[in-house]
Amino acid sequence: MVKAEIYQALGLSDSEYLKVEELMGREPSPTELAMFSVEWSEHCGYPRSRKWLKLFPQTGKYPSLVGEDSGGFILDDLAIIFKMESHNHPSQVEPKQGAATGVGGIIRDIFTAGARPIASLDSLRFGPPTEAYSNFLLKGVVEGIAFYGNCLGVPTVGGEVYFDESYSGNCLVNAMSIGIAPKNKIARARAQGTGNAIMYVGSSTGRDGIGGCSILASQEFCEKEEKRPTVQIGDPFTEKCLIEATLEMLATDYVVGIKDMGAAGLTCSSAEMAAAGGVGMEIDLDKVPRREEGMEPWEVMMSESQERMLVCVQKGKEAEITRIFEKWDLHGVLIGRVTEDKMVRVKDKGKVVAEIKSEFLANAPLYDMPAEKPDYLKEINDLDLQQLPVPDDYPAVLLKLLASPTIASKEWVYEQYDHMVQTNSVVLPGSDAAVLRLKGTGKGIAATSDCNGRYCFLNPYRGAQIAVAEAARNLVCSGADPAAVTDCLNFGNPEKPDRFWYFKHCVQGIADACKTFGLAVVSGNVSFYNESPKGPIYPTPTIGMIGVLNDLNKRCTQYFKNEGDVIVLLGETKEELGGSEYLKVIHNRVAGEAPALDLEKEKALQQLVYDAIQQELVNSAHDCAEGGLAVALAESCVSNKEQIIGAQIIDLQALNPGIRKDAILFGETQSRIVISCDPAALVKIRTSAKKFGIVCSEIGRVGGQRFNIANLIDLPIETVSESWRNGLTRYVK
Amino acid sequence: MKFGVVVFPGSNCDQDCFYAVNDLLKQPVEYIWHKTTKLDQFEAIILPGGFSYGDYLRTGAIARFSPIMEAVIKYARSGGLVIGICNGFQILLEAGLLPGAMLRNTSLHFICKYVELKVENTATPFTSEYKPGQRVRIPIAHNEGNYYIDAKGLRSLKDNQQIVFRYTANPNGSIDDIAGIVNQEGNVLGMMPHPERSSEKDLGSSDGYLVFTSMLKWLKQKSIKP
Numbered sequence: 032m033v034k035a036e037i038y039q040a041l042g043l044s045d046s047e048y049l050k051v052e053e054l055m056g057r058e059p060s061p062t063e064l065a066m067f068s069v070e071w072s073e074h075c076g077y078p079r080s081r082k083w084l085k086l087f088p089q090t091g092k093y094p095s096l097v098g099e100d101s102g103g104f105i106l107d108d109l110a111i112i113f114k115m116e117s118h119n120h121p122s123q124v125e126p127k128q129g130a131a132t133g134v135g136g137i138i139r140d141i142f143t144a145g146a147r148p149i150a151s152l153d154s155l156r157f158g159p160p161t162e163a164y165s166n167f168l169l170k171g172v173v174e175g176i177a178f179y180g181n182c183l184g185v186p187t188v189g190g191e192v193y194f195d196e197s198y199s200g201n202c203l204v205n206a207m208s209i210g211i212a213p214k215n216k217i218a219r220a221r222a223q224g225t226g227n228a229i230m231y232v233g234s235s236t237g238r239d240g241i242g243g244c245s246i247l248a249s250q251e252f253c254e255k256e257e258k259r260p261t262v263q264i265g266d267p268f269t270e271k272c273l274i275e276a277t278l279e280m281l282a283t284d285y286v287v288g289i290k291d292m293g294a295a296g297l298t299c300s301s302a303e304m305a306a307a308g309g310v311g312m313e314i315d316l317d318k319v320p321r322r323e324e325g326m327e328p329w330e331v332m333m334s335e336s337q338e339r340m341l342v343c344v345q346k347g348k349e350a351e352i353t354r355i356f357e358k359w360d361l362h363g364v365l366i367g368r369v370t371e372d373k374m375v376r377v378k379d380k381g382k383v384v385a386e387i388k389s390e391f392l393a394n395a396p397l398y399d400m401p402a403e404k405p406d407y408l409k410e411i412n413d414l415d416l417q418q419l420p421v422p423d424d425y426p427a428v429l430l431k432l433l434a435s436p437t438i439a440s441k442e443w444v445y446e447q448y449d450h451m452v453q454t455n456s457v458v459l460p461g462s463d464a465a466v467l468r469l470k471g472t473g474k475g476i477a478a479t480s481d482c483n484g485r486y487c488f489l490n491p492y493r494g495a496q497i498a499v500a501e502a503a504r505n506l507v508c509s510g511a512d513p514a515a516v517t518d519c520l521n522f523g524n525p526e527k528p529d530r531f532w533y534f535k536h537c538v539q540g541i542a543d544a545c546k547t548f549g550l551a552v553v554s555g556n557v558s559f560y561n562e563s564p565k566g567p568i569y570p571t572p573t574i575g576m577i578g579v580l581n582d583l584n585k586r587c588t589q590y591f592k593n594e595g596d597v598i599v600l601l602g603e604t605k606e607e608l609g610g611s612e613y614l615k616v617i618h619n620r621v622a623g624e625a626p627a628l629d630l631e632k633e634k635a636l637q638q639l640v641y642d643a644i645q646q647e648l649v650n651s652a653h654d655c656a657e658g659g660l661a662v663a664l665a666e667s668c669v670s671n672k673e674q675i676i677g678a679q680i681i682d683l684q685a686l687n688p689g690i691r692k693d694a695i696l697f698g699e700t701q702s703r704i705v706i707s708c709d710p711a712a713l714v715k716i717r718t719s720a721k722k723f724g725i726v727c728s729e730i731g732r733v734g735g736q737r738f739n740i741a742n743l744i745d746l747p748i749e750t751v752s753e754s755w756r757n758g759l760t761r762y763v764k
Numbered sequence: 765m766k767f768g769v770v771v772f773p774g775s776n777c778d779q780d781c782f783y784a785v786n787d788l789l790k791q792p793v794e795y796i797w798h799k800t801t802k803l804d805q806f807e808a809i810i811l812p813g814g815f816s817y818g819d820y821l822r823t824g825a826i827a828r829f830s831p832i833m834e835a836v837i838k839y840a841r842s843g844g845l846v847i848g849i850c851n852g853f854q855i856l857l858e859a860g861l862l863p864g865a866m867l868r869n870t871s872l873h874f875i876c877k878y879v880e881l882k883v884e885n886t887a888t889p890f891t892s893e894y895k896p897g898q899r900v901r902i903p904i905a906h907n908e909g910n911y912y913i914d915a916k917g918l919r920s921l922k923d924n925q926q927i928v929f930r931y932t933a934n935p936n937g938s939i940d941d942i943a944g945i946v947n948q949e950g951n952v953l954g955m956m957p958h959p960e961r962s963s964e965k966d967l968g969s970s971d972g973y974l975v976f977t978s979m980l981k982w983l984k985q986k987s988i989k990p
Contacts, residue, residue, distance in 0.1 A: 174873075177873075177874045181815070181874055181876075181905070181907075182774070182776075182815040182818060182819070183776065184776020184777070184814055184815075266818070267815070267818060268773070268774050268815060268817060268818025268819075268820065269818075271773075271774050271776065271815070271818075272773050272774070359773060360773065445876075446873075446875055446876055446877050447873050447874045447875070447876070448874075448876060449874070449876045449905045450876055451876060451903055451905060451958070451961050451967075452776055452777060452780065452813075452905065452961075453779070453780060454780045454783065454784075454960065454961055454963075454964075454967060456967070457966050457967060457968075459968070468966060470783070470787075583966070
């Protein structure tokens with residue numbers, strides 16, 4: 032038997048080791064043991080989460096594609112492929128390279144499906160920027176995303192950045208990428224056809240990133256540990272060449288299957304391609320291009336060196352493939368063949384160093400994890416509004432909220448990203464969702480990512496539903512019809528029952544909300560063990576969502592545009608302050624219940640706004656999110672820096688006469704959208720709202736140079752703008 | 765009029781330039797792989813933006829040694845139209861077809877945003893469709909756009925009217941707010957802002973399109989002349 036400290040160092044438990052022995056019927060070789068350890072890690076094999084992920088709907092209102100590595104949906108003749116993935120722990124250890132390789136990895140998942148990557152989004156969460164290490168992480172992560180994405184020529188068009196102490200010891204970096212391909216040109220991640228070639232393409236193999244998935248991604252952070260050697264190093268120039276060479280190769284029709292060597296490198300790509308195709312493969316490590324000498328076979332199999340892929344190529348076409356990769360100064364070498372016997376056989380210096388049935392590797396054990404609602408939640412959910420003082424200076428509260436880094440302008444972030452390359456960005460970052468045109472079709476897609484971890488902490492089922500609802504709402508506000516979902520589920524240690532309880536409920540919430548909206552979950556990623564000695568992160572199931580604009584001309588932005596336009600609030604305002612940014616920033620509390628959500632009402636509101644935009648009745652639309660109505664109004668006034676415009680809100684109390692003023696202004700009641708329209712369009716909007724059963728309140732007018740809310744707040748619009756613009760910048764300049 | 769768009773490994777605005785010429789200007793255009801050495805069949809050459817060779821050593825420093833560059837230098841010296849955009853401008857500087865050098869932006873960050881430019885010289889093949897002094901909105905996207913030239917060089921640029929575009933609010937520290945310059949003969953333009961990203965209303969501005977229509981106009985006039 033292999034010594035316990037060896038398999039434990041690789042991240043395997045005692046029971047997992049015994050299971051390996053049982054399956055193999057003998058003691059595994061070091062290379063075999065290493066291969067099991069990475070393939071059975073949570074990052075690759077999803078042993079703890081798989082059971083629950085089956086709840087997600089795989090079909091929706093658009094024809095969906097759920098592939099091995101990524102998924103998407105069909106729009107006319109195009110496949111829109113997208114996926115989100117975490118790179119949290121690498122970024123916490125080495126922010127620039129961690130984030131950069133996160134971007135590189137997700138983009139590889141897109142072009143290995145045969146799709147040209149057309150955009151990326153990044154959903155980021157850090158501790159407060161006043162903390163030195165969180166501030167360092169913020170700067171490093173943004174630099175890393177810019178370093179990699181800009182060089183590739185894939186625009187970074189959107190995302191989100193949240194700040195909260197819960198992420199202080201474990202930041203979140205969730206990268207999402209979108210690609211398009213002709214629908215009949217989608218590549219599969221499988222090997223087939225005995226005798227077909229297994230080729231290694233891209234960059235060479237070194238010792239970087241060994242154990243990235245099994246050790247770094249599948250354990251929580253402890254104090255005084257050195258994990259930097261497990262972080263990979265990114266080379267965006269090589270990846271750019273790899274994109275072009277891969278797409279050139281896939282255009283030849285000689286490719287049977289292709290898979291990125293991402294997490295667990297050559298082990299994962301060989302085992303999973305073989306298992307997916309129901310075949311075996313024999314590979315010869317002596318043929319693998321190296322950047323370091325003296326690497327052991329297990330090191331080669333576990334290396335997570337970046338910018339590499341494994342391709343199954345029709346027998347006899349190897350030279351064609353090599354020629355394409357050599358044109359781009361990349362490796363394209365034959366390392367093995369597809370076999371009939373379903374074994375993954377690895378040879379090194381003429382000797383077999385591993386011989387495992389591919390399905391043993393690809394089918395990680397399945398665990399039923401205990402889940403238990405934490406006792407502490409009851410106390411936290413209990414928020415007595417009677418005890419909460421009403422502010423005496425509303426303008427000061429508004430300015431403080433606008434300057435809260437979570438709400439404040441993210442211009443400092445997105446200006447560092449090339450968000451225009453490929454010339455498809457028709458709505459630039461800074462509105463509710465990014466809108467990209469699909470050249471030559473007159474159509475477009477909108478993309479967003481959303482999740483309020485605080486809501487999920489207070490009520491995981493509803494918080495997750497709100498994440499889905501808000502993402503859809505953001506798309507609708509940009510004029511798009513929500514089409515499909517990807518997710519990145521970030522949670523603490525799943526072996527702790529309270530953490531797992533959160534996971535389970537969030538998954539159920541996402542599944543139920545997606546079913547209501549008719550959205551398929553086409554791809555996704557699970558990231559556990561997001562905790563440090565400071566505790567777990569808030570449960571953060573980030574939702575990435577794409578919507579369709581059938582007529583690109585009918586797109587909408589959140590900015591007020593015309594003097595004299597009427598401002599209308601669609602949706603009802605309730606007395607809800609639980610989990611709000613107001614409660615956190617002004618009262619320094621995270622408490623209460625997450626805002627209520629009625630999915631049917633939400634759907635009706637979205638249909639109402641979508642229709643109104645299609646009928647060109649609406650000049651702007653912005654959803655009420657963090658900071659509530661007052662912040663949504665302020666953002667509508669100031670977020671287009673080329674046209675800052677005031678607003679006069681006349682009637683506030685009419686929204687709900689019975690409730691606290693701070694709840695009206697800053698409460699985060701869901702299912703509300705602020706629109707502006709020509710006064711002449713109001714009658715039609717009212718009629719339509721009535722039909723959908725949505726409360727429609729005319730609350731004021733666009734115009735002037737002041738921001739006035741019923742005289743409770745009356746500020747020069749410049750003051751409002753500056754507070755929002757400098758909120759984050761003041762910590763990073 | 766046949767345009768050529770040079771593709772270096774790591775170019776990433778090549779397809780955008782191709783699209784601007786092919787789909788908007790509706791002129792024939794071809795990609796030119798950087799290992800090519802002949803340019804006879806082209807009437808204008810575009811060196812696109814991006815990160816040639818990853819810009820790992822210094823922007824444009826490696827691309828300048830690509831086989832194509834000897835041909836580009838010959839082409840330019842014989843009066844052919846050459847425009848370098850962003851990384852293309854940096855390559856033209858490294859190749860010595862334009863004077864000066866690029867430093868990192870003073871913010872030490874990559875900057876991507878719309879900026880306002882003032883058209884300083886409309887008597888070039890690239891700007892004849894603009895009005896003198898016209899203010900235009902064209903986006904920038906670069907890490908090293910902080911143009912530098914010594915005092916003598918700057919004087920010479922001014923004396924010969926070689927400064928074609930200036931920023932109205934300097935985003936990167938560029939000397940004398942310079943955003944684009946031509947060579948003494950006027951047939952080689954380098955500019956940091958991206959005209960191909962602002963050639964259609966859908967993208968927020970079509971001000972950049974006039975760079976392409978100016979080139980076409982100049983080429984047509986040249987072909988009429990005996």
